[in-house]
Amino acid sequence: MILVEKDLIHKAKTKIILFVIDGLGGIPRPEDGKTELEVANTPNLDALARKSVLGLINPVAPGVSPGSGPGHLSIFGYDPIQNEVGRGVLEALGVGMELTESDVAARGNFATLNDDGIIVDRRAGRPSDQDAARVVELLKENIKEIDGVQVLLQHVKGHRFVVVFRGDDLSGRVLETDPQQEGVPPLFPVPEKREAERTARIIWQFIQKAHYALLNEKKMNCVLLRGFSKLPSLQSFADRYKMDGVGIAVYPMYKGVARVIGLNILGNPQNFEEEVRILEESWPDHEFFFIHYKDTDEAGEDGDFDRKVAKLEEVDRFVPRLLALKPDVIAITGDHSTPALLRKHSWHPVPFMICGPYAGPDDCTAFTERQAKHGYYGRIKATDLMSLILANAGRTKKFGA
Numbered sequence: 001m002i003l004v005e006k007d008l009i010h011k012a013k014t015k016i017i018l019f020v021i022d023g024l025g026g027i028p029r030p031e032d033g034k035t036e037l038e039v040a041n042t043p044n045l046d047a048l049a050r051k052s053v054l055g056l057i058n059p060v061a062p063g064v065s066p067g068s069g070p071g072h073l074s075i076f077g078y079d080p081i082q083n084e085v086g087r088g089v090l091e092a093l094g095v096g097m098e099l100t101e102s103d104v105a106a107r108g109n110f111a112t113l114n115d116d117g118i119i120v121d122r123r124a125g126r127p128s129d130q131d132a133a134r135v136v137e138l139l140k141e142n143i144k145e146i147d148g149v150q151v152l153l154q155h156v157k158g159h160r161f162v163v164v165f166r167g168d169d170l171s172g173r174v175l176e177t178d179p180q181q182e183g184v185p186p187l188f189p190v191p192e193k194r195e196a197e198r199t200a201r202i203i204w205q206f207i208q209k210a211h212y213a214l215l216n217e218k219k220m221n222c223v224l225l226r227g228f229s230k231l232p233s234l235q236s237f238a239d240r241y242k243m244d245g246v247g248i249a250v251y252p253m254y255k256g257v258a259r260v261i262g263l264n265i266l267g268n269p270q271n272f273e274e275e276v277r278i279l280e281e282s283w284p285d286h287e288f289f290f291i292h293y294k295d296t297d298e299a300g301e302d303g304d305f306d307r308k309v310a311k312l313e314e315v316d317r318f319v320p321r322l323l324a325l326k327p328d329v330i331a332i333t334g335d336h337s338t339p340a341l342l343r344k345h346s347w348h349p350v351p352f353m354i355c356g357p358y359a360g361p362d363d364c365t366a367f368t369e370r371q372a373k374h375g376y377y378g379r380i381k382a383t384d385l386m387s388l389i390l391a392n393a394g395r396t397k398k399f400g401a
Contacts, residue, residue: 001077003387003396004240011242014328014393016288017279020075021315022068023297024334025350025369027341029305036305036340037351037368040312044319045332049353049367053360054375056349057382059336065347071335072257076290077241077386078234085260086172086229091162093259094252095154099231104170104199107227108161109178110135110220117185122178123159124219135220136161142213146205147198156252163206163225171196174203176226186224203228236262237288241390245288248275254292263290276318283325300338308340329356329393332367333385349379356392
């Protein structure tokens with residue numbers, strides 16, 4: 001980022017809200033040619049769009065479907081190619097685990113295998129937090145150490161958990177065991193490099209021990225692991241942007257993304273209503289607020305177009321409360337697109353809008369993909385979004401004489 005490389009950022013008495021609507025973007029459905037955003041009744045987002053400048057972001061690069069980690073890092077202005085952060089590290093940080101430099105962390109899913117060893121449900125029927133936490137405790141009791149390596153487990157949410165392997169000479173360069181689809185068997189943990197061979201063997205032993213421990217479970221009878229990774233060294237948000245930043249999110253994954261760049265996490269909200277309340281209560285105390293909404297992404301991944309529309313309409317009802325705080329700049333976007341038609345993250349660009357006293361507006365009249373395509377900012381790299389936010393907040397210097 002040029003603003004960072006050329007030391008063009010300065011402090012200012014301005015406040016910023018970055019609101020990330022997870023999986024925001026979509027693609028048109030065949031019956032009427034409209035996306036979820038175009039079908040949704042979002043009067044508050046549309047009214048804000050008329051006061052804002054719009055555009056589209058490529059979270060990583062054209063044609064690349066990003067994971068949530070790279071998508072968020074890009075929005076925060078960190079190049080996700082140069083600064084790879086694995087899902088395991090993000091999940092572990094998100095649930096408050098403290099990692100050492102030698103740890104290898106992985107995100108785990110409980111899944112359901114049939115008698116032939118084929119995955120029939122990658123999310124094990126979406127178990128309750130209580131039931132999944134019970135199974136995590138079962139694994140803790142049965143798997144404490146493998147070949148001198150300590151095994152640490154913690155429930156995350158629903159079917160998700162984190163496993164951390166703590167010991168010497170471990171490597172995060174192991175391929176995931178989650179095939180990301182049903183109707184096939186789990187994958188083997190394959191080392192990407194020779195130095196990861198021992199780690200892969202330990203992971204395989206963990207999977208086998210977990211399978212044995214879960215023999216009496218009807219749905220949660222398999223573990224799928226992905227995002228094997230070690231703690232990276234990233235420049236902190238405060239040092240990079242010369243301002244105090246905080247994050248507010250329900251899901252640990254997004255708390256982890258915030259923590260890995262040094263944002264302080266506020267509260268422990270269980271829903272978006274609680275997130276907004278925490279934002280309101282803490283408004284006098286900080287300069288930059290990252291707030292996250294998850295439900296749109298889940299609806300898209302479930303292939304439920306109408307539910308994603310409903311979740312966008314739910315989000316819209318909170319916009320007046322965000323604006324009532326009178327932020328100097330509010331930016332709204334998504335970390336990636338999750339079209340219901342595809343049922344997964346996609347490569348499609350994501351709409352964004354920035355509202356501030358110097359932002360615009362342009363001629364866009366609604367917050368949709370089609371409108372954003374004609375916005376003043378055009379199509380940009382997601383890593384440039386923070387530069388625009390900072391500039392609109394009066395936090396940048398002139399470059400050159």
